[in-house]
Amino acid sequence: MRRGETLTVIGGSGKGKSVLLKMLIRLLQVDSGSITCFGEEVTTMPEPKLLGLRRRIAMLFQGAALFDSLTVAQNIKYPLVEHKWGNREQMDQRVEEVLEMVGMPGIQNLKPSELSGGMKKRVGLARAIAIQPDVILYDEPTTGLDPLNVRRINGLILRLQRRLNVTSVVVTHDMDSCFTITDRIAFLYDRRMDWTGTKEEALATDFAPLREFVQGGRGTLESDGTEDG
Amino acid sequence: MSAAIKLLGHIGAVTRLSGRTFKIVFSRRFVDRSLLSAQMDQAGIGSWSIAVLTALFTGAVMAIQFADGLEPYGASLYTGKMVSLGIVRELGPTLTAVLVGGRVGAGFTAEIGSMNVTEQVDAISALGADPIEKLVAPRVLACIIMLPLLTLLADFVGCFGAMLVVMTDVGVTATFFIEQVLETLVVADLLHGLAKATFFGYFIAIVGCYVGLNTRGGTEGVGRSTTDTVVAISITVLVSNFLLTKLFLSF
Numbered sequence: 001m002r003r004g005e006t007l008t009v010i011g012g013s014g015k016g017k018s019v020l021l022k023m024l025i026r027l028l029q030v031d032s033g034s035i036t037c038f039g040e041e042v043t044t045m046p047e048p049k050l051l052g053l054r055r056r057i058a059m060l061f062q063g064a065a066l067f068d069s070l071t072v073a074q075n076i077k078y079p080l081v082e083h084k085w086g087n088r089e090q091m092d093q094r095v096e097e098v099l100e101m102v103g104m105p106g107i108q109n110l111k112p113s114e115l116s117g118g119m120k121k122r123v124g125l126a127r128a129i130a131i132q133p134d135v136i137l138y139d140e141p142t143t144g145l146d147p148l149n150v151r152r153i154n155g156l157i158l159r160l161q162r163r164l165n166v167t168s169v170v171v172t173h174d175m176d177s178c179f180t181i182t183d184r185i186a187f188l189y190d191r192r193m194d195w196t197g198t199k200e201e202a203l204a205t206d207f208a209p210l211r212e213f214v215q216g217g218r219g220t221l222e223s224d225g226t227e228d229g
Numbered sequence: 230m231s232a233a234i235k236l237l238g239h240i241g242a243v244t245r246l247s248g249r250t251f252k253i254v255f256s257r258r259f260v261d262r263s264l265l266s267a268q269m270d271q272a273g274i275g276s277w278s279i280a281v282l283t284a285l286f287t288g289a290v291m292a293i294q295f296a297d298g299l300e301p302y303g304a305s306l307y308t309g310k311m312v313s314l315g316i317v318r319e320l321g322p323t324l325t326a327v328l329v330g331g332r333v334g335a336g337f338t339a340e341i342g343s344m345n346v347t348e349q350v351d352a353i354s355a356l357g358a359d360p361i362e363k364l365v366a367p368r369v370l371a372c373i374i375m376l377p378l379l380t381l382l383a384d385f386v387g388c389f390g391a392m393l394v395v396m397t398d399v400g401v402t403a404t405f406f407i408e409q410v411l412e413t414l415v416v417a418d419l420l421h422g423l424a425k426a427t428f429f430g431y432f433i434a435i436v437g438c439y440v441g442l443n444t445r446g447g448t449e450g451v452g453r454s455t456t457d458t459v460v461a462i463s464i465t466v467l468v469s470n471f472l473l474t475k476l477f478l479s480f
Binding site for chain 2: 022025027051054055058059061062063065066067068078079082083127131
């Protein structure tokens with residue numbers, strides 16, 4: 001991947017898109033094969049180096065994965081504390097900054113149970129960017145959100161890429177989101193990622209499975225097999 | 230056959246988890262006292278009422294049965310000797326472990342299992358921490374510390390329950406009952422019970438955490454795992470009680 005670009009991985013449900021993201025930072029270990037991040041082999045990386053890698057690559061989980069027992073501020077401070085990032089005042093200031101960035105100032109003392117789905121995703125994103133990563137992995141960032149929140153999250157991903165120049169890998173099957181935020185697309189099909197290209201190339205492709213996926217996802221209902229009434 | 234292989238797989242995985250946990254407990258990495266005290270409070274202090282109630286009535290019932298059984302031989306005066314030995318060596322640690330284990334172990338599984346199915350355990354790793362250090366080590370250490378203390382409490386309360394029954398049914402005085410108990414019990418009896426409780430504490434925590442970390446299948450999976458934990462802890466405590474009793478009596 002090129003620094004600062006956004007790559008979107010698309011593919012059907014249950015095809016292994018989220019697994020792919022988790023393997024990139026070794027939340028899941030591969031059965032075979034190799035993964036290289038920043039020139040280093042991830043699959044055999046020793047624990048201290050892995051910690052360093054996770055400092056550079058942050059992840060936004062599908063359901064945000066906020067810790068229920070902690071407040072918003074404590075959730076955002078979690079990676080800062082683990083990576084020994086500054087003193088208490090600096091951490092409080094950083095929490096304020098990232099909450100401003102995701103458009104949710106002043107909610108430090110709320111618990112995750114008091115937040116809506118869209119708010120949780122934005123706090124999850126605030127937690128992911130708190131440690132100033134080089135890469136952010138997004139696992140289905142817009143799934144289950146209303147159109148307004150989808151637009152907000154898409155806007156945030158674009159703004160973060162422009163402001164912080166972070167590289168993003170987004171896993172989604174929301175084609176509208178994909179075409180709004182992405183620079184390049186990778187299509188996961190039949191356990192392989194044979195097709196990668198730009199948005200324009202994806203729209204003009206003659207690779208049948210991708211064409212069907214893109215057209216289906218963008219609302220062309222020519223042959224979906226459903227009937228009215 | 231496949232069930233036996235599955236069981237061996239679980240035992241192997243629990244052993245590996247134990248190894249990683251004790252490595253953290255005995256290393257300087259384990260410094261988060263707040264996590265430990267929170268777990269000691271939840272697992273230990275939160276379980277004292279169940280331990281006391283169980284011990285009180287078990288001691289009382291044992292005293293009724295022994296007093297009745299010894300009466301034809303004119304030996305019901307010595308009920309205190311029998312009951313205290315039974316409570317301190319066996320019933321105190323075992324009943325406390327089964328009841329507290331059900332409560333605490335199921336709680337661990339439900340909490341960690343829910344975190345697992347909502348990817349919070351993955352998030353701990355992704356944010357640069359170790360889930361075993363944050364979730365397993367404090368729980369194991371808290372149970373190892375609190376189970377012997379709860380057992381000690383249960384021993385005293387169980388003997389107290391027995392004393393109340395013997396005083397009212399047999400008509401002996403409290404002083405006579407206490408003298409009988411002190412004459413019968415030696416320090417080794419108490420230590421056997423407390424040593425067993427230490428092992429039970431470890432089993433309760435490690436099984437509860439292991440099942441939680443391996444929970445799959447959403448909320449339905451959490452419910453299934455919680456039930457599995459209660460069954461696994463009860464069986465583990467009862468089987469290990471037999472082996473530990475054999476081991477301790479051989480010294």
